[in-house]
Amino acid sequence: MSQKVEKLIDKKGLRLDGRKPDELRPIKIEVGVLANADGSAYIQQGKNKILAAVYGPRELHPKHLALPDRTVLRCRYHMAPFSVQERKSPAPSRREIELSKVIREALEPSLFLEYYPRTAIDVFIEVLQADGGTRCASITAASLALADAGIPMRDLVVACAAGKVDDTIVLDLMDTEDKKGNADVPVALMPNLNAITLLQMDGNLSLEEFEKAVNLAIDGCKKIYAMQKEALRAKYVNIKEVEE
Numbered sequence: 314m315s316q317k318v319e320k321l322i323d324k325k326g327l328r329l330d331g332r333k334p335d336e337l338r339p340i341k342i343e344v345g346v347l348a349n350a351d352g353s354a355y356i357q358q359g360k361n362k363i364l365a366a367v368y369g370p371r372e373l374h375p376k377h378l379a380l381p382d383r384t385v386l387r388c389r390y391h392m393a394p395f396s397v398q399e400r401k402s403p404a405p406s407r408r409e410i411e412l413s414k415v416i417r418e419a420l421e422p423s424l425f426l427e428y429y430p431r432t433a434i435d436v437f438i439e440v441l442q443a444d445g446g447t448r449c450a451s452i453t454a455a456s457l458a459l460a461d462a463g464i465p466m467r468d469l470v471v472a473c474a475a476g477k478v479d480d481t482i483v484l485d486l487m488d489t490e491d492k493k494g495n496a497d498v499p500v501a502l503m504p505n506l507n508a509i510t511l512l513q514m515d516g517n518l519s520l521e522e523f524e525k526a527v528n529l530a531i532d533g534c535k536k537i538y539a540m541q542k543e544a545l546r547a548k549y550v551n552i553k554e555v556e557e
């Protein structure tokens with residue numbers, strides 16, 4: 314089927330939004346943005362705007378779901394109806410249920426679940442505006458919200474995708490690149506432990522391209538990790554300044 318394909322990389326090797334292949338979108342992260350949650354964080358990554366709120370450890374209801382030897386981490390990824398161009402139904406879609414599961418599985422290895430038997434830790438993720446790569450930005454924000462809630466962890470979890478568009482391996486795909494490109498590889502990492510907690514692939518890549526994409530995503534994760542730590546530090550510097 315012949316179809317006119319839009320160029321995703323121009324003659325200068327730049328992407329639709331002017332980025333170089335290995336460049337992240339502009340990122341802004343803030344910690345402790347919600348007064349009524351135990352922990353919270355907000356991330357803007359390009360046009361993505363995502364809030365994460367954490368409650369717990371707290372009593373789990375219904376009680377029969379409680380586990381005698383560890384806490385139950387519950388995660389809800391939700392897209393606001395106005396977060397995408399075509400109104401999204403507020404009811405949970407299959408995609409949101411799947412993303413809630415993969416985000417929970419990406420966060421779990423960072424936590425000491427056995428510290429809080431018979432309790433629950435709840436993570437609520439609200440995507441206010443989406444432009445590709447929301448699962449990764451959600452993980453980055455949710456891990457910070459968990460840290461903000463004072464929940465002990467082995468390391469922060471940070472996530473970033475890499476992929477292939479127009480035969481070029483690129484970092485941090487936005488929606489158009491995600492939809493019109495050849496492949497998308499989201500990666501979540503605990504950088505201090507050098508442990509990957511999420512690895513997915515949508516599309517087709519050769520083994521060589523896959524390795525290149527994973528390494529590029531890991532580089533992106535490490536850059537965002539520095540911003541994550543800075544955002545966490547900034548909250549406590551602010552508190553100290555207010556006290557003084």
Ligand code: UDP
Pocket residue numbers: 397398399401408443444445446447448449488491
């Ligand atoms: N998207 C959309 N409507 C939907 C779900 C997703 O327009 O109901 C867009 C949104 O911009 C999202 C992108 O499709 O970020 C890519 O979605 P994907 O399932 O690949 O997850 P993500 O890349 O956000 O982790």
